[in-house]
Amino acid sequence: MSWTDERVDLLKKMWSEGQSASQIAKELGGVTRNAVIGKVHRLGLSNRAGAAPAPAPEKKSARAAPAEPAPSKPAAKPEEKVVEVTVQPRKPIVPAGQPLPPQPSANEISPEALATVREVEKSAKRISLMELTERTCKWPIGDPATDDFWFCGLAVQQGKPYCEAHVGVAFQPMSNRRDRRR
């Protein structure tokens, strides 16, 4: 496969839409994500938004020995124009400490399912947010405002965001929540 105008267009489009290289590669077909990334760089659109200043003075140069001039004196930093990056006004997620409103999770679920969940939570992998993938159960456990918070992390059920047990409590037919005989 070669980079025809069409394919490049699609690449540009998807890349600017925030699609990942692998997704783009999958969509284009006939190329790997590496090919896509390579192309992206050659096209000079490595940074998706145009908002990336020019940070990265120099990272740990990936591999390969620099073998560069380096006369004798690193000559202290040239005046690196430090761009004041205005961070998006992040909204505080959780005030912390505040009693969280009851999550739409463990409230009106069948006792059996709830019991099962308890079980699962004991064998959960306790993965962190960054460990989440398409095939890890994303069921949150604990209080997000504290350290006592993690995700189930068990193998998800095909197509679902949760493991079998959690799918059970997450997707309950409306018809099944009537027995709140309180």
Added chain:
DNA sequence: CCCTGATTCGC
């Protein structure tokens, strides 16, 4: 282990 982008370098 899954995935992401970044970089290098032989072709």
Added chain:
DNA sequence: GCGAATCAGG
């Protein structure tokens, strides 16, 4: 120009 191999990191 291309992209596999490799790296760095979530």
